[in-house]
Amino acid sequence: MQDVVNQVINTTFGWNWPSWAIALIGYLIVAVILFAIAPFQMLFLTLYERRAIARMQDRVGPNRVGPEGIFQPLADGVKIFTKEDIVPDAADHWVHFIAPCVVVAPTMFMFVVLPWGPGMVPVDLNIGLLFFFAISSVSAVGLLMAGWASSNKFALIGAMRAVAQMVSYEIPAVISLLALVLITGSLSIVDMISYQGGLFISSRDVASVPDWGLGWFIFTPVGFLAFVAFFIAALAEGERTPFDIPEADSEIVAGYMTEYSGMKFGLFYLAQYVLNFLLCAITSVIFFGGWQGPGVGWLYAQAITPVNPQGGWVFNVLAGVLGVVYFLSKTYFFFFVMVWIRGAFARLRIDQLMDFGWKFLIPLTLVNVISAAVWVALTKWGAADGLAFVEGWSPLVRWAVAFVVTLAMNLGAYLYLARIFAHSQAERERLDDEVLESLINVV
Amino acid sequence: MDIPRGNIIVMDRRRGKLRVGQGLIQGLKVVWDHWAGSFHKNENFSQIHGTFTVEYPDERLPLPQTYRNMPVLLYDDESGHELCTGCYQCQRICPPQVIHITQAKDPVTGKMVPAATEFIIEYDACMSCGFCAEVCPFDSIKMDHVYELSTADRVSLTMRKAQLNRPISYYASIAPDLWAEVQAGAMKKLQGSIKRRPDVIGLAAVLTEKIKARRLELAAAAAAAPAAAAPAPAAPAAPAAKLTPEEKAAKLAAMKATNANKGVAAPPAKAPVELSPADAKAAKLAAIKAANAAKQAGAAAPPAEVPAELPPTDAKAAKLAAIKAANAAKKAAEQGNSE
Numbered sequence: 001m002q003d004v005v006n007q008v009i010n011t012t013f014g015w016n017w018p019s020w021a022i023a024l025i026g027y028l029i030v031a032v033i034l035f036a037i038a039p040f041q042m043l044f045l046t047l048y049e050r051r052a053i054a055r056m057q058d059r060v061g062p063n064r065v066g067p068e069g070i071f072q073p074l075a076d077g078v079k080i081f082t083k084e085d086i087v088p089d090a091a092d093h094w095v096h097f098i099a100p101c102v103v104v105a106p107t108m109f110m111f112v113v114l115p116w117g118p119g120m121v122p123v124d125l126n127i128g129l130l131f132f133f134a135i136s137s138v139s140a141v142g143l144l145m146a147g148w149a150s151s152n153k154f155a156l157i158g159a160m161r162a163v164a165q166m167v168s169y170e171i172p173a174v175i176s177l178l179a180l181v182l183i184t185g186s187l188s189i190v191d192m193i194s195y196q197g198g199l200f201i202s203s204r205d206v207a208s209v210p211d212w213g214l215g216w217f218i219f220t221p222v223g224f225l226a227f228v229a230f231f232i233a234a235l236a237e238g239e240r241t242p243f244d245i246p247e248a249d250s251e252i253v254a255g256y257m258t259e260y261s262g263m264k265f266g267l268f269y270l271a272q273y274v275l276n277f278l279l280c281a282i283t284s285v286i287f288f289g290g291w292q293g294p295g296v297g298w299l300y301a302q303a304i305t306p307v308n309p310q311g312g313w314v315f316n317v318l319a320g321v322l323g324v325v326y327f328l329s330k331t332y333f334f335f336f337v338m339v340w341i342r343g344a345f346a347r348l349r350i351d352q353l354m355d356f357g358w359k360f361l362i363p364l365t366l367v368n369v370i371s372a373a374v375w376v377a378l379t380k381w382g383a384a385d386g387l388a389f390v391e392g393w394s395p396l397v398r399w400a401v402a403f404v405v406t407l408a409m410n411l412g413a414y415l416y417l418a419r420i421f422a423h424s425q426a427e428r429e430r431l432d433d434e435v436l437e438s439l440i441n442v443v
Numbered sequence: 444m445d446i447p448r449g450n451i452i453v454m455d456r457r458r459g460k461l462r463v464g465q466g467l468i469q470g471l472k473v474v475w476d477h478w479a480g481s482f483h484k485n486e487n488f489s490q491i492h493g494t495f496t497v498e499y500p501d502e503r504l505p506l507p508q509t510y511r512n513m514p515v516l517l518y519d520d521e522s523g524h525e526l527c528t529g530c531y532q533c534q535r536i537c538p539p540q541v542i543h544i545t546q547a548k549d550p551v552t553g554k555m556v557p558a559a560t561e562f563i564i565e566y567d568a569c570m571s572c573g574f575c576a577e578v579c580p581f582d583s584i585k586m587d588h589v590y591e592l593s594t595a596d597r598v599s600l601t602m603r604k605a606q607l608n609r610p611i612s613y614y615a616s617i618a619p620d621l622w623a624e625v626q627a628g629a630m631k632k633l634q635g636s637i638k639r640r641p642d643v644i645g646l647a648a649v650l651t652e653k654i655k656a657r658r659l660e661l662a663a664a665a666a667a668a669p670a671a672a673a674p675a676p677a678a679p680a681a682p683a684a685k686l687t688p689e690e691k692a693a694k695l696a697a698m699k700a701t702n703a704n705k706g707v708a709a710p711p712a713k714a715p716v717e718l719s720p721a722d723a724k725a726a727k728l729a730a731i732k733a734a735n736a737a738k739q740a741g742a743a744a745p746p747a748e749v750p751a752e753l754p755p756t757d758a759k760a761a762k763l764a765a766i767k768a769a770n771a772a773k774k775a776a777e778q779g780n781s782e
């Protein structure tokens with residue numbers, strides 16, 4: 001963005017503004033765009049979710065306001081803006097007031113490192129992934145504030161659950177990403193995307209593979225397991241069914257949102273949907289190549305870039321549009337999967353959630369990190385690292401061997417852990433029954 | 444109307460041995476099938492896929508004939524007469540007591556007439572039980588199929604007779620079988636009621652043309668009244684110990700007729716003085732005959748002779764005739780006065 005602003009102001013108009021002004025204007029424009037996009041994503045996703053879940057339930061969904069109901073979210077927005085804002089007498093007013101902002105702000109920050117298309121990232125932080133997940137945990141503070149300040153038992157229970165869930169699911173999410181960080185050797189999200197060029201096999205692993213933009217991590221055993229674990233953890237972080245325990249409406253009214261009304265409630269909703277969007281986006285970016293797809297890489301190679309200043313600006317636009325289309329269609333597909341899961345599964349109990357996270361997901365992702373290490377060793381190491389025997393293999397063979405070995409490791413780990421987990425659950429149920437029996441048979 | 448029942452739908456539950464994680468995937472499959480199937484409409488309930496939604500304001504389900512929402516009052520399309528006789532059966536049975544009826548009275552005699560002058564149903568409190576329609580011996584009150592009744596205030600749900608009136612043809616269109624069952628009896632009873640309704644009583648108030656036509660008919664009959672009034676003066680002359688209502692009516696008619704005669708200065712008819720009170724009925728009959736004759740011959744025709752020895756016939760008919768004569772006389776008098 002800054003180079004474009006620089007081009008316009010200093011070259012076209014010849015005003016010779018200082019570079020800090022250029023930077024300021026560039027960032028302001030980007031910030032405005034992002035702040036406009038985020039609420040619209042939320043508006044769109046609410047409609048999308050309602051229409052999709054309706055179809056899964058053999059209904060039609062909201063389709064009266066505007067063609068196919070596209071103005072329904074606006075109508076809802078107007079409604080929520082005109083609602084009275086009620087603060088309970090017993091509430092801690094300031095904390096109650098600040099909590100929604102604390103929940104919304106991190107979701108906006110997370111857009112900073114999200115790449116939309118080739119060269120279209122607000123800031124390419126070299127620790128982008130770390131930033132993304134570090135910031136996302138801040139909203140847990142806001143949730144606890146909301147629950148605490150409401151001085152309502154349901155709100156507090158909801159907040160406690162939310163924090164417990166977020167903290168325990170952050171671990172498998174981050175560990176599963178750690179496996180991919182091992183493979184790419186970078187924490188930058190832009191790097192992770194550029195790693196995923198190729199055709200089923202990343203061209204960085206095997207240089208001879210044509211770059212069709214399809215070398216996604218999902219096609220490797222490590223990436224696949226990481227994807228499954230990450231997506232489950234993302235469901236828990238985004239408080240989606242079957243992990244919508246913090247706001248389980250049939251148990252604790254609306255959890256930490258119970259005492260909120262009007263636009264403050266709307267802010268929680270906004271934060272939630274924006275977070276869901278971001279989680280879907282990061283899933284598509286890290287496991288499905290983000291904007292990578294057939295054609296984008298080729299178009300971008302012709303465009304004006306720091307590497308290639310002689311390119312045509314038409315290619316910039318084309319590559320950008322195609323990249324954003326790929327990226328958004330992947331993102332919305334994952335949101336559809338979230339809705340699909342919501343349509344299919346019932347809510348977990350809090351103890352089941354904790355069991356699943358700590359006893360199943362975390363061991364599985366740990367095994368996956370080891371698989372990733374094996375993958376890196378088999379595809380990248382040589383004699384210098386003590387793996388002289390792989391030196392003689394061609395890159396494709398090395399890749400194939402790594403594939404088979406990690407697949408075997410992950411599959412074995414999954415089956416083994418699933419058996420242990422099922423066994424422990426059965427045991428637990430048996431104990432529960434015994435306790436129940438002893439309680440019933442008290443004479 | 445038979446509703447098919449006992450259709451057994453066998454659902455494929457995809458049972459079988461499940462390994463770890465398979466159950467979850469099967470659950471997703473079920474939801475996917477529903478999602479994919481929801482792009483066509485489910486027309487028939489033997490299927491489990493497809494959208495069931497009826498998009499209400501645009502589409503409506505056909506209502507069964509026996510559907511009942513709010514009661515309405517029927518009137519006959521041809522004669523315009525309401526079927527209701529004001530018998531109060533519905534008012535009595537209505538559990539929330541929301542029906543209020545005013546019985547029609549003969550303006551001349553003050554006697555009950557089988558019709559209702561006002562009929563109010565408070566729709567806001569009606570619970571659509573259908574008891575009123577069930578109990579009505581004249582098949583006058585029937586349950587309507589209209590269900591879009593929302594109003595801005597409660598008062599506009601208090602329905603008066605004019606708002607409740609519906610032609611029989613309307614009811615026959617929404618519930619043809621139900622109407623066919625009761626049609627013959629209802630129409631027969633209606634004919635009976637019509638015979639006993641003087642003036643425009645019992646005509647649906649919404650049918651202004653029908654009422655106008657009826658009034659014209661009555662006015663035409665009234666034109667013959669001067670002649671018809673002829674035998675009337677005899678009545679007061681008679682030494683009546685106690686007057687039956689009919690006799691009173693006859694007397695009244697006679698008085699009116701004389702007044703009318705004075706007004707138009709018509710030549711007084713010869714009165715058969717030898718009439719006894721017992722023969723009052725006969726006198727009335729004679730009056731009718733006279734009226735009819737006058738009608739046929741025109742207003743200017745000389746009054747017909749009154750045969751005193753007429754056989755006594757139906758008292759009611761006589762009474763009716765007397766009333767008609769009275770009304771006609773009144774009309775004539777009015778016309779005379781205005782001239």
Ligand code: SF4
Nearest residue numbers: 537569570572573575
């Ligand atoms: S339907 Fe029932 S409640 Fe309504 S007016 Fe008739 S008897 Fe009364």
Ligand code: SF4
Nearest residue numbers: 527528530531533579
């Ligand atoms: S509607 Fe039927 S039951 Fe009610 S007063 Fe009229 S005739 Fe009687």
